[in-house]
Amino acid sequence: MEGNVILLLLIYWRPPKVIPSRASLKNHPMLVFVTVGSTRFDALVKAAISESVLSTLRDFGYNHLILQRGNSVIESEEFNGESCTIQRHGVDIETWRFKSSIQEECEQADLVISHAGSGTILDVLRLGKPLIVVPNPTLLDNHQEELASALHTLGHLKATSIQDLASTISSFEPRDLVPFPPFDGSKFSKLVDEEMGFI
Amino acid sequence: TCSVAIFLGSGGHTSEALKLASALDFSRYSPRTYIVSEGDTLSAQKAHALEHIKAAEDDHFIRPQYTLSTVPRARRVHQSLFSTPPNAVKSLLACVYLVSICPLVKKGAFRQPFADLLIINGPGTCAILCAAILLNRLIGLPSPRVIYVESFARVKSLSLSGKLLYHFADRFVVQWPDLVQPGGREDYRGCLV
Numbered sequence: 001m002e003g004n005v006i007l008l009l010l011i012y013w014r015p016p017k018v019i020p021s022r023a024s025l026k027n028h029p030m031l032v033f034v035t036v037g038s039t040r041f042d043a044l045v046k047a048a049i050s051e052s053v054l055s056t057l058r059d060f061g062y063n064h065l066i067l068q069r070g071n072s073v074i075e076s077e078e079f080n081g082e083s084c085t086i087q088r089h090g091v092d093i094e095t096w097r098f099k100s101s102i103q104e105e106c107e108q109a110d111l112v113i114s115h116a117g118s119g120t121i122l123d124v125l126r127l128g129k130p131l132i133v134v135p136n137p138t139l140l141d142n143h144q145e146e147l148a149s150a151l152h153t154l155g156h157l158k159a160t161s162i163q164d165l166a167s168t169i170s171s172f173e174p175r176d177l178v179p180f181p182p183f184d185g186s187k188f189s190k191l192v193d194e195e196m197g198f199i
Numbered sequence: 200t201c202s203v204a205i206f207l208g209s210g211g212h213t214s215e216a217l218k219l220a221s222a223l224d225f226s227r228y229s230p231r232t233y234i235v236s237e238g239d240t241l242s243a244q245k246a247h248a249l250e251h252i253k254a255a256e257d258d259h260f261i262r263p264q265y266t267l268s269t270v271p272r273a274r275r276v277h278q279s280l281f282s283t284p285p286n287a288v289k290s291l292l293a294c295v296y297l298v299s300i301c302p303l304v305k306k307g308a309f310r311q312p313f314a315d316l317l318i319i320n321g322p323g324t325c326a327i328l329c330a331a332i333l334l335n336r337l338i339g340l341p342s343p344r345v346i347y348v349e350s351f352a353r354v355k356s357l358s359l360s361g362k363l364l365y366h367f368a369d370r371f372v373v374q375w376p377d378l379v380q381p382g383g384r385e386d387y388r389g390c391l392v
Contacts, residue, residue, distance in 0.1 A: 038210040038241060039276050100244050118352040119214030122392060138277065146354040150375070181390070185222030188348075188391045192223060195346060195370050196201050196316060 032062040033109035035102055037117040040071040041136045043162045044115060049076065052166040054089035060169065066105050067095040111174075116144035116159065121151065126182065130174035131157040134165060156180045204232040204314035204343065206325045207242040210276075215350055216320050217249050218392040225253050230264035232314055234297070236272040236324055243267055270294055273324040283323070290324055294331035299340055312341040319368075320348045321360035329367055348372040351392050 034048045047053055048067055057065065074095070078086050083096035099105075103123070106112060112124045116135040124131045133151075135144035148159035155178035160168040193199045205220050207213040213235075220231070233246040250263040273290040274283045302313045317332070319325040325347075335342040347368035349361045354375045357365070365371055365384070373385045374392070 098241070100241070100248075116352075117211045118350060118392070119211040122214070122218075122351065143352055143358065146356075147352045150354045183218065183392070187388045188219050188222040189224065191370070191372065191386065191388065191391075192228070192316070192318075192346065195344060198201075198227065 029064055030060075030062045030110040031064045031066065031108055032057055032111045032113060033066045033068070033102070033105045034113045035068040035105075035120055036070045036072055036115045036136075037120055038070055038098070039115075039136075039139070040073075041115050041134075041138075042072045044113075044134050044136070045069050045072040045074055047134075047162045047165050048113065049074070049079075049088060049093060051089055053169065054091045054093075056166040056169045058090040062111060063091050065091050065093045066109075067093060068099065068102055068105070069095055069097055071097070111169075111172075113165070113169075116148040118147055121147065121157065122180075125151075125156055125180035128179065130172070130177060132165070132168055132172060133157055133159050134162060135159065154178060200227055200229050201315045202230055202232070203228045203316045203318065204234055206234045206317065206319040206328060207236075207239070207246060208320065208322045208325060209236055209239045209242050211350065211352060212321050213239075213242040213245055215348070215392045216318065217245055219318060219320070219348060221249055221253065222391075225257070225263075228316070230266070232266050232268055234268045234270060234328065237269050238272075268297055270297060270324065270328070273327045274322070287323075287327055290327045291330055294328045295334065298328065298331040298342070299335050302341070310341055312343045314343045317343040317345045318348065319345065319360075319364075320350055321358050323360060326360050326363045329364055333367065344369045346370045346372065348391060349374060349378065351375075351390060353378065 034044070036044055045067065048065070078088070079095060085092065085094045087093070106124050106127050106129060109129055111132070112129050113132045113134070114120045114124065116133040121131065121133060133148045135142065135148045151157050152159035157177065158168055158172060190199065205216050207216050235242045246267060250265050254261070254263045270293040271286070271290045273287040298313050302311055319328065329345060332342045332345065345368045347361065347364050349357060349372065351374045353361065355377050357378065370386055371384055372391070373379060373387050374390050376387055379385045379387045
């Protein structure tokens, strides 16, 4: 009887799989880029520099955060002036308001956390970067919610709320995301040519 | 060729509008006019950037044929709808100037509209631009064809501009299938941006 049990164990037992942490998969410190777009999203900025989010990011190997804050207000005294760099909860934080293009930051980032503006979403998805979006509920109709949900359902990104941001970061699996199709200008080009009588 | 005006409504609207513009054959759709809201330097910069990229792609470098026009905003982001009307009137006057007055006084452009085609995708100020175009049509002045492209952000319901301009636009384009109503005039071809 015991012999059979031992035999079964030998055949079927496998040692537990060691899942490497995201940081050990990469041999460089990981960068997270947080962007609120061209308007104002105080709640996301506040969450991004909060202890719970920063410590979660640090635990998952992100120790550099770049925060593009637009017209948002940061109430903390540590952050003063248009742009600054400080360290908080083990994460190096660099923040500024606007840049003519955030392409470089998105390209360098290992993770992007963004308001759910369609332009930013499309740019980041087309760069193939892992994306977590937080809809900005203060905009007219709360319209960001619809796009965030639709793309979340299609598996292209993870949509979350301010309250759930830290837990979303910790359960985030970039490998499970579905790639977004590349830009196809011919669709619009054809439509316009039809309307203007070229076709 | 066909002259085209593209309204850049700032933020996501600008990004999408420029993406749509980038899909066009610039040698066919020329000259181009980018209409930006007062104070929106970011959109202006992005328009310049697109034009330079497109010119660089072209083998024989022809000087980009485009201009930038500015109109006052009809409604600021976060502004209450109740307080919008006075801004809207000021904006309308500027749009009438752009759409009706300028083409009339332009030399060698008798009875030409300010553009053959206008591409818009919101927000509120583009509805004011359309009001000016409607005035043109009502009094028999030449006016552009209008293509309205609802934002990629609108999945389940139209934006306010979309609702206002649904019947006005010569072509009303949506980017998500849920927006197509049975018997409606929506043109759906998937994501265009």
